[in-house]
Amino acid sequence: MSKPFLKQLQKILPTESILTDASECLTYGYDNSRRHAQPLAVVFPTTEEHVQQIITICNQHNISLYARGRGTGTTGATVPVNGGIVISFEHMNKIIHMDEKNRSIDVQPGVTNLEVQQCAAKHGLFWAPDPTSAAFCSVGGNLAYNSAGPRAVKYGTCRENTLGLRAVTGNGDIIQCGTHTTKGVVGYDLTRLLIGSEGNLALITQATLKLLPLPTAKHTLKASYQSMDAAARAVSNIMAQAVTPCALEFMDKNALDMVRSYSSSELPTNAGAMLMIEVDGHADTIQRESEIIKLASQVEGHIQTDIAQTKEEAHALWQTRKALSPCLRKIAPKKINEDVVVPVSNIPALINALDRLSQTHDIKIVNFGHAGNGNIHVNLLVNPDDKNEMKAAENCLNDVFDLALELNGSLSGEHGVGLEKRNFITKELGKTEIKLMHQIKQVFDKNNILNPGKTLPEM
Template sequence: MSASFIPKSVSALSAAAIAGLRAALPPDRIYFEAADCLPYAYDNSRRVSLPQAVAFPMDENEVVALVRACRQFRIALTPRGRGTNTTGATVPVEGGVVVSMERMNRILSLSPGDRLIECEAGCTNSDVQRAAAAHGLFWAPDPTSADFASVGGNIACGAGGPRAVKYGTARENVLGLNAVLGTGELIRSGCHTTKGVVGYDLTRLLVGSEGTLGLITRATLKLLPRPAGLRTLRVAYRDVSSAIQAVTRIMGQPAAPCALEFFDTDAVALAQAWRDCGIPADTGALLLIDVDGDGAGLEADTIAISNAARGDGLVELRSAASRAESEDLWAARKALSPSLRKLAPRKINEDVAVPITRLPELVSGLGALSREHGLRIVSFGHAGNGNLHVNILADPSDPAQAGAIEACLHAMFRLVLSLDGTLSGEHGVGIDKRDFVAWEVAAPALAVMRQIKRVFDPEGILNPGKTLPDAAE
């Protein structure tokens, strides 16, 4: 899909505003030339909107100074990690200043005894994982983009990943945050302990808020002990229905998989085309399951999960013979999203989630929508917590397909909500889903959210145009 430029009418920054911004940061860390700003005009959503300036703070004091300058001159301010999000959350739709946190990338402290790490927002997920692994620990969120995505971005979007089925998402694994509000005030939320109920839980409010309430500058993350053993199971089924029924059986018994990924028929073919993994030719759907643990417990859980996976439609249940084979299987999973672009010029990627017991209805409903609208729909993802990446594929040069996209997307969202689901499991809302938020969140709750936004950001300068629809909508 080609880049989508966002038309806008933005007044040029005044001389006083430029002087105020330059006073906040040294001249080598704030750019105003269009050529310098262009790399920060887009993210993985492929939307493009040019900012008027890009700033690179090095510490919290500079973030505070920058926000205060933007507030004084009513300049829109868009926080940015590494731009890996897919919903346009870091596209500066109203111009203004992009605040890149990439240079605030230090690990500040690590306490194995307390099982926590404190880092700046610009650290990558992989930076944290390497530091924690040296002590036999890990941070739970593991998005596909972990090698590049920043911790601040993971938190702002509420990222999860495959192992969220057992260990939770960012929201369950952040102990505390430092953030600069739209008022220019630096606040600290949470604590350095796993128990703490003093005051309101601002940490969980900031997680997933996409920079609309505050610029996250520092995070205290909960670390978990890394299990000694890991087993990877590849379970092939003759059709999608058999695989989805197996998911409900697996999640309905006590042994919890670390990860439980689903591949529909097209996703299986793409994975096999990317690398020949010896998937049986009559495979119509696939589950990729990680089981972790220690000693006898790992063995018992693997047996229990394998037994639950067996049932009608089973073609093959195979345990990876080595760590290398396991890594090959997961590499094929991670290659799925970019591989989809081989099937159609345009890909609309949604990450809806429903209760696990409603997955059969979701998958059946998606098949019906594909037939009704004449569009190919490919689904894969984190079936263990009901979170599927649903990809609507289309050729925009075909008038029938181009005209069917919006109706199909709307019908899919209605289907998800009818199944007690949510429109975003881990990718956030950004631009792409903000107009649909009112479909899921009732008016009284939305009104409270808008009041919270005004308290945190009175002038509305923080990441405008994201997360919440306008009151008139």
């Protein structure tokens, strides 16, 4: 990093907001993909003006800039592969305005998902997106990936629950898009374009989030099945009902076996799969709606469906689901975690085909995820030191992606593309679509300083 560049940074930010020591910068080169690249420096803006000034001098010196929230992403989207600057938003963490009358909240990108939920809950409201890492992940990261979590099956993703944004483009221009209202059709929808763009077009500096009334009652159900195929058919049947659960998660037998010793909840020992279902609503109707879901869960191959009798029992069940991903990291030397998505009616075909791929490639596959919207987390467990196994995993992963697309699905439901899936997206997008996306990138970021090398394959 040149001295003139560093001097310009020091004019913008106080000394304590700039890291240049290699050991201090080291941890900011990782994300949850386990990829790593050493950044030249790490900067911590606290205002939109800081962000604009940082982008401006990065353009002047042709230095790459990588936005980072809390590093919980799994695709390497925040890893500074070109040795550029990491801009961490952890100090832009203010809740700017809580507007309970209009059910919205204005926040900076470094505010955590949990902090939004806690603030909203004081007013009887909540924000729908709830990724597994909600206690730690930031709103900016949620928006960059369009991360949603279990509740998306009923309430939608970040795109459906964000009213507007402020951001700084890669060219250094401050833009405001969206509205503070739930309706608005003036101009192109830049809000939805930026959400899910992985810091590739502009850096979000403020978000207006749409809030919803907290339900007055919740029921958590646990349904077990003889096979994953039976559970998948139950998902399709449940989603065909007039009552939509607010969460519908599943675990296959491998997932159940692996997480059992980490769980305080009683998990079935004779089941090939389990569904975790949450129904929310009004206290006066919740029992009837839960019974509708319970009845719909009882397809051929069903073993038992129970409703959690206490809050503690329900909490233990959800903690089991949240423990799955870290549990797999402890058990396997490496897990390749993909989040393909297919139409709900095609889940049985997907699960059956994944079992065949596991046998064909001799790779252990553990499946769990958001069954209510067909978002399946496919985990390939491998030994990274075994070259033959890694080659088999690579071939298996290619077949997993082909399978999802054959079933009218997509390569990613919420994890994004980053580096992990960048070279696969030509399977889903054509040359014309990719060319248009490169042109959009050029308009927002003419010098290609924002997160270069990610999301889009080279033309």
